[in-house]
Amino acid sequence: MTLWEAVAVLAAGIAAGGINAVVGSGSLITFPTMVAVGLPPIVANVSNNIGLVPGSLTGALGYRAELEGQRGRLVRLGVASTVGALVGSVLLLFLPAETFDVVVPVLIGLACVLVVFQPRLNRWLAARREHARPHGGPLLWAGVLAAGVYGGYFGAAQGVLLIGLLGSFLDDGLQRVNAAKNVLSLLVNGTAALLFIGFSLLSERSVVNWGAVALVAVGASIGGFLGAKVGRRLPAPVLRGFIVCIGVVAIVKLVYG
Numbered sequence: 001m002t003l004w005e006a007v008a009v010l011a012a013g014i015a016a017g018g019i020n021a022v023v024g025s026g027s028l029i030t031f032p033t034m035v036a037v038g039l040p041p042i043v044a045n046v047s048n049n050i051g052l053v054p055g056s057l058t059g060a061l062g063y064r065a066e067l068e069g070q071r072g073r074l075v076r077l078g079v080a081s082t083v084g085a086l087v088g089s090v091l092l093l094f095l096p097a098e099t100f101d102v103v104v105p106v107l108i109g110l111a112c113v114l115v116v117f118q119p120r121l122n123r124w125l126a127a128r129r130e131h132a133r134p135h136g137g138p139l140l141w142a143g144v145l146a147a148g149v150y151g152g153y154f155g156a157a158q159g160v161l162l163i164g165l166l167g168s169f170l171d172d173g174l175q176r177v178n179a180a181k182n183v184l185s186l187l188v189n190g191t192a193a194l195l196f197i198g199f200s201l202l203s204e205r206s207v208v209n210w211g212a213v214a215l216v217a218v219g220a221s222i223g224g225f226l227g228a229k230v231g232r233r234l235p236a237p238v239l240r241g242f243i244v245c246i247g248v249v250a251i252v253k254l255v256y257g
Helices: 003-022 027-036 041-061 071-094 097-116 118-131 138-153 158-169 174-202 210-233 236-256
Strands: none
Touching: 003 027, 003 041, 003 174, 003 210, 027 041, 027 097, 027 210, 027 236, 041 071, 041 097, 041 174, 041 210, 071 138, 071 174, 097 158, 097 236, 118 158, 138 158, 138 174, 158 174
16 A cells, blocks of 8 residues: 555544444445555455454443443343354355455445434334333344344444344433444454454465554544544534445445446
């Protein structure tokens, strides 16, 4: 990467860390940026996943107060996230690269739709709140498992999926739901990252660009901390519009690039 490309990846990492702490679709910033600077899609996806782990950690730590009293719930759901992440990351590594090239534009489009409709989703969740269960249930566990598979394979907007699931099945406020989302996203990203690192060390096929990982990790750590502190003050429509624009550019780049 040139100096300016490195700066772009670092800036994307900062933006993604902040967005992930608040919304959960930061990969729609970092992944297209890494593809734009010349990384192959699978290498960009794996490097993005590993690099975002520190940002997920700082974002989760920033919501420590909202996590109080959620330990038992997160242990149960964390198992689902971890198993799902393992399945998704194995699929990424062993399915043909052509499959990823075909599927990812569709997943990015789905992620953009989720981001656009998040306000409506939040209103629907608020209407369902009185019918939610204190600790979820088997349907929530299965849904978190599926979200983990998605996150291990690609992961853009997995946070939006998790907020929708947790908000539907848990009897809790949105900020505490968001805090739980941050922890589960951390487990998904961390589990997938460990598998990707192990695969790269033991296999002759390299799927990690460590320079990109370092840039995203530094940026995401800063962004995750700032997002947890001030992210609630960001104009939500502007943020969603920016994310969708980046996603559309990514789709065009992957399909016609």
